Each structure stands twice: as structure tokens, then as C-alpha cells.
Amino acid sequence: MFIPDKLHWAADRLRAGRRVNRITVRDFLGIFGAERRGSIKVQAIREALDALNLTTDPDFELTWIDEPIWLRLKDGAQVAAAPNITIEGIASDAELEGSATSPAQAAVPAEPPLTSTAPETPTRSEIVDGLSGDDPTFRIGSLPAANKALIAISNDAPLNKAITLMLQYDFSQLPVMQGERDVKGVITWKSIGLKLAMGQKCVSVGDCREEIRIIDSNRTLFEAIPTIVEFGYTLVRNQQDRRITGIITASDLSLQFQSLSEPFLLLREIELHIRRILGKKVTESDFQILEGAAPSNRKVxxxxxxTLGQYIRLFQHPDIWTKLALSIDATEFVQLLDQVREIRNEVMHFDRDPMTKDQLDTLKRATRFMQHLYEFIPSH
Structure with a gap:
């Protein structure tokens, strides 16, 4: 079992009654050399935490990946965090020398910790009220846009200020708020245009505002889609303390669905290209190469x-490679397909986090390569 030194250090510090600074889920995964919360990696992290009698608050698997979490002892014997202190990252070893200082002073590391620049955001345990850590539902509060600091304007602000902000940030709408819970409405280009077209007074924000659209953060993504499609946005509200935590627009929705669907579309194209390459050059008798290595006893x-793994085994066989007559390096080609196979396995496990940039780049590179082959390999 792999337990990082930083985790040992944190456990010792907590058992000694000292505090450990918070860290984002992303940076916490980095301690274990991970970028995503795949099922195998999550299990390994939980085993390491269990071995040291540690847990995270909120649960690192359930929480938005850029949200801060705290390490806690399972028996609850930890020092409470000093209020209103915003210090991120697991503290450096140099903090051990600051035991004589106040809690607030001790929280400031003497050397750079594992840093996190995430803003104060509602915790996932607040977002998903009463749900267990293995909740598989894709909820609106899990989107990054639902957890970003909101730019809003007051009801009595001049209209030209709202227009300036909307132009500056390329917004189509701007929430009208008097506080993080007090929402008056929303001002949009459409609401401004309608007032002006009707010759009505439109001097202040309040003159041009319209009804706001709000959805609680524990609602599912699919429940929010109709509102976003119809009105172009929805505010996201923490259903426990009624704070507005972010805004999701049609653009955010499009990017989310792109991130969810793109890996599947790329994998589909790669596999269809592979089938075309093998095509009629591989006969049923060639499938005997796979006997004894197939995942089941079914006859192909x-x-x-x-499967993708079986495709790779065919490409690896000298007789098949000779029959294909491809003027490319077999070893490099097989290595590329094996990288694709590993990524495909992760994608099909439906992990919580999107694939990494490197993984997506690999799929795009493989797809481009297959497209080049498609242009030069005859179809018959």
C-alpha cells in the first residue's frame, strides 16, 4: 500500500492536536500522483486514509474537484480551524516549529505548501443535501460554473454601469442582487432592448430588470436543461443556506456536454478506422490467433x-501485419493503440472527473493519425 509522506506527516500532526491546512481535491489527488478520481485510484486513496485513521471533510470523492477539503482524524480529535482564515494547501513541515504561536499564526506556512487558489465556495455536502458519498447522479451543483464567484449589480445602479460590465465580461445577462441571498431579478440585453423599444424609462438597473431564473444546486443537470435552453441561463442556489453560488449559461452547458461526449465520439471514430484497416484482409480463420487470450469463450x-485489445493483438501478429501491407512502424502504431485502449477503459468506467488534457490530446492525435491513414488506404 502506497502512503505518501505528506499524508503520514498530516496524520502525525493531527494526532498531536495540531491543525492541517485545507487543500483542494485536485491537489489532494496530486499527492497520490493522480489527476482524476478513477475507481482504482479512489480505492487506493481510501485504503491509505483508513490505514492512518483519516478521513476528508467533505468527502474527496463526492466534492467538486477544485473545492477545498480538510483532513480529519476519524475519531474527531482534531483542532478546529481558526475562523475566517483562508490558507490553502497542506501545511509545510516548517509549521511544526510554530507551535508557540496563535492558531491563526500557525496556519501560515513558512515555505510554499501544496497550493490551491480555489475561492471560497459552498461544499459539495451542502450542495447535495442528505446524499451519500456514492451518489451517482449528475447534479447541477457539480458544474464548475455553479461554484464560481458571481458578478452582480445592485438594483439602483445606473444602467450604463450594467452595460459596461456586460460588455467588459461579454455577458448576456447580469444578476441584480443586494446580497448573496437577496436576488431582485436579472438585467439582459433583451430586457434593455424591450424597455427602450417601448419608449419606457430605462435609467437605472431596476428600470430594466426582469424576473430571475433560479434552480437549487441539488437538482439534476437534466432538470436544469429546459430552463437554460429557454432563458439562456439559470442561477444556482445552495438549498441549505439559500446563497447564490454561481450562474450556468447555455455556453457552459454546451461546454459541459462537449467534455462529456467528445471522448466517446473520438473513441468511436478510432475504432471504426481500425475496422476499416483490418477490413476484408482479416478473415475468420485469422481469429484463431486470439484463441486462449479472449476475455470469454465466445467464438468470434x-x-x-x-474488443480493442483483440484488435491490438491482431496488429501485433507478424502474419497479420504483413497481410495489411501498411508502410508505417508497427511498434509505434501498436503503442498508440494501447494508449487509446487504456484511456477507453477509464472512460467506460464512468469516473466522476473529465479526462485529463493529456488523455484527450492522445485521443485527438490518434484520430488525426487514423484520418491520414484513411486518406491513403484503399477501401477495397
């Missing part, structure tokens, strides 16, 4: 029935 009779 056509190319569409093969």
Missing part, C-alpha cells in the same frame, strides 16, 4: 465482435 466470427 466477424471483425465487429472484437
Amino acid at each position: 466470427s466477424q471483425i465487429e465482435e472484437l
